[in-house]
Amino acid sequence: MPLSAGNTGVVSRTGSAIAGVAAAAIGAAAGQLVAAVVNPAAAPIVAVGAVIVDLVPTPLKEWAVATLGTADKAVLLATVVVGVAALAAAAGILGARRLGIGIGILVGVGLIGLVAAVTRTAAGQLDWLPSVVGTAIAVLLLRLQLGWLAERGSSAGAGSPGIDRRVLLTGAAGAVAATVTVAVAGRPQATETSTAVELPTPATPAPPLPAGLETGVQGISPLRTPTPDFYRIDTALVLPRVSATDWKLKVDGMVAEPFELTWDELLALPLIERDITLTCVSNEIGGPYCGSTRWTGVLVADLLRRARPDPAADQVLSSSVDGFTASTPLAVLLDGRDAMIAIAMDGEPLTTVHGFPARLVTPGLYGYVGATKWLSRLKVTTFAADQAYWTVRGWADQAPVKTACRIDTPTGRIGAGQAVIGGVAWATHRGIGRVEVQIDSGPWVTAELGPDVGLDYWRQWYLPWAATGGSHQLAARAYDASGLPQVAQVQGVLPDGATGYHVVQVTVA
Numbered sequence: 001m002p003l004s005a006g007n008t009g010v011v012s013r014t015g016s017a018i019a020g021v022a023a024a025a026i027g028a029a030a031g032q033l034v035a036a037v038v039n040p041a042a043a044p045i046v047a048v049g050a051v052i053v054d055l056v057p058t059p060l061k062e063w064a065v066a067t068l069g070t071a072d073k074a075v076l077l078a079t080v081v082v083g084v085a086a087l088a089a090a091a092g093i094l095g096a097r098r099l100g101i102g103i104g105i106l107v108g109v110g111l112i113g114l115v116a117a118v119t120r121t122a123a124g125q126l127d128w129l130p131s132v133v134g135t136a137i138a139v140l141l142l143r144l145q146l147g148w149l150a151e152r153g154s155s156a157g158a159g160s161p162g163i164d165r166r167v168l169l170t171g172a173a174g175a176v177a178a179t180v181t182v183a184v185a186g187r188p189q190a191t192e193t194s195t196a197v198e199l200p201t202p203a204t205p206a207p208p209l210p211a212g213l214e215t216g217v218q219g220i221s222p223l224r225t226p227t228p229d230f231y232r233i234d235t236a237l238v239l240p241r242v243s244a245t246d247w248k249l250k251v252d253g254m255v256a257e258p259f260e261l262t263w264d265e266l267l268a269l270p271l272i273e274r275d276i277t278l279t280c281v282s283n284e285i286g287g288p289y290c291g292s293t294r295w296t297g298v299l300v301a302d303l304l305r306r307a308r309p310d311p312a313a314d315q316v317l318s319s320s321v322d323g324f325t326a327s328t329p330l331a332v333l334l335d336g337r338d339a340m341i342a343i344a345m346d347g348e349p350l351t352t353v354h355g356f357p358a359r360l361v362t363p364g365l366y367g368y369v370g371a372t373k374w375l376s377r378l379k380v381t382t383f384a385a386d387q388a389y390w391t392v393r394g395w396a397d398q399a400p401v402k403t404a405c406r407i408d409t410p411t412g413r414i415g416a417g418q419a420v421i422g423g424v425a426w427a428t429h430r431g432i433g434r435v436e437v438q439i440d441s442g443p444w445v446t447a448e449l450g451p452d453v454g455l456d457y458w459r460q461w462y463l464p465w466a467a468t469g470g471s472h473q474l475a476a477r478a479y480d481a482s483g484l485p486q487v488a489q490v491q492g493v494l495p496d497g498a499t500g501y502h503v504v505q506v507t508v509a
């Protein structure tokens with residue numbers, strides 16, 4: 001069997017392309033398999049995707065979040081897969097003329113995966129292995145198949161060479177490998193529950209949550225967001241797996257007494273339980289990236305006081321095991337609010353997607369400056385010395401949550417007659433004082449507010465409406481507890497959160 005495909009008769013272009021793609025697909029699947037053992041984040045395709053996540057310019061990223069929502073990760077991975085497939089097809093076609101070129105392309109692709117994997121912040125010692133194994137297998141398979149095609153080409157002479165059956169079989173194997181890989185890599189991770197950990201009873205429990213308006217107002221956001229429905233935003237293509245027993249929190253930087261805490265030491269500290277609304281700065285007016293729940297954890301201020309920050313410090317840079325960082329003003333963490341290292345949501349240990357085993361939650365700040373998941377370190381520092389993941393990418397250093405109001409219901413088409421307009425409003429850490437609704441160009445009418453769960457929690461609201469036939473425009477706006485109205489002027493999410501009123505169109509039949 002000729003090992004070089006050079007200069008041997010007619011070789012089908014389709015066959016060579018299939019050979020290239022099949023070689024890459026099986027190689028990538030092998031890489032994925034090795035990564036499953038070594039480190040899931042080191043799978044070549046995933047690692048390249050992660051590098052792209054870090055490199056995409058902020059406006060493009062914003063566009064992706066706004067248009068694709070949380071499907072942005074799947075679309076990104078699909079794009080990487082299509083890109084690799086195109087290069088692999090080229091490797092097959094060019095490799096049929098000169099094997100070295102085909103091999104060169106595959107090795108180049110493998111190298112990109114390898115560099116992407118080993119340069120991740122949280123890279124492990126063996127993170128090069130999945131790419132190396134995958135590339136080696138892809139190269140061997142390409143050589144083998146191009147050999148088969150050349151054999152067939154030379155025996156067929158100048159006629160139609162057809163495609164060698166062995167290549168078709170390899171192609172089918174490649175298709176299966178790719179399908180299984182994509183299915184396994186893309187399986188929903190959001191529903192996974194964390195490994196069982198015991199949570200002690202909080203030293204200061206929260207009072208029982210009052211009944212929300214959801215029992216009476218259909219379509220309104222429930223007072224407490226069920227954890228499976230809680231929005232998820234992060235840069236992680238593969239969820240960090242942190243075991244509570246291995247977990248450690250380092251508190252250091254500009255402090256007199258740096259220290260480390262283990263999981264057991266954390267749980268031995270006084271635990272607080274608080275109802276807090278968390279919002280993403282990428283939430284457009286009326287958007288879904290806002291959730292409210294009961295958090296259990298340890299006050300960050302307790303830990304900072306123990307470490308004794310240098311008076312010159314003005315920032316706490318929190319880090320995640322996956323390399324994500326957030327910069328929180330030190331003054332905010334020490335001003336008496338309930339910023340905490342949270343270990344539970346709605347009475348249950350954090351789920352993996354929400355940061356198991358421990359994360360930061362800072363009431364009143366958008367998530368990117370105060371809600372680091374899979375938390376591993378609090379470094380006391382200055383804004384002059386350190387920037388965080390999103391602040392180097394154009395987002396603001398100071399990002400208090402803006403007063404906002406969302407209309408949850410009605411939407412689209414409704415029947416004429418008695419209806420209820422309802423939604424939620426938040427001015428986290430300032431509290432909601434009033435919500436007003438405007439129907440068409442009528443006067444602004446004050447809505448009824450739902451139960452008060454505190455300054456850090458959103459407020460449900462509703463207004464009965466006798467809906468008449470035709471098309472109507474509904475608008476809503478909120479005031480914080482001090483009487484300040486939300487900003488009317490329409491502004492996008494960059495650099496510190498969107499403003500403007502939520503306006504919806506409804507058709508009444």
Ligand SMILES: Nc1nc2c(c(=O)[nH]1)N[C@H]1C(S)=C(S)[C@@H](COP(=O)(O)O)O[C@H]1N2
Pocket residue numbers: 230231232233234235236278279280281320321322324353354355366367368371372373374
């Ligand atoms: N490790 C890590 N933590 C993170 C992020 C991230 O990308 N990585 N994103 C932050 C952002 S932008 C938000 S809005 C919140 C969202 O928290 P959730 O996914 O639990 O709702 O997490 C924050 N913590």
Ligand SMILES: [Mo]
Pocket residue numbers: 233279280281282366367368
């Ligand atoms: Mo966010």
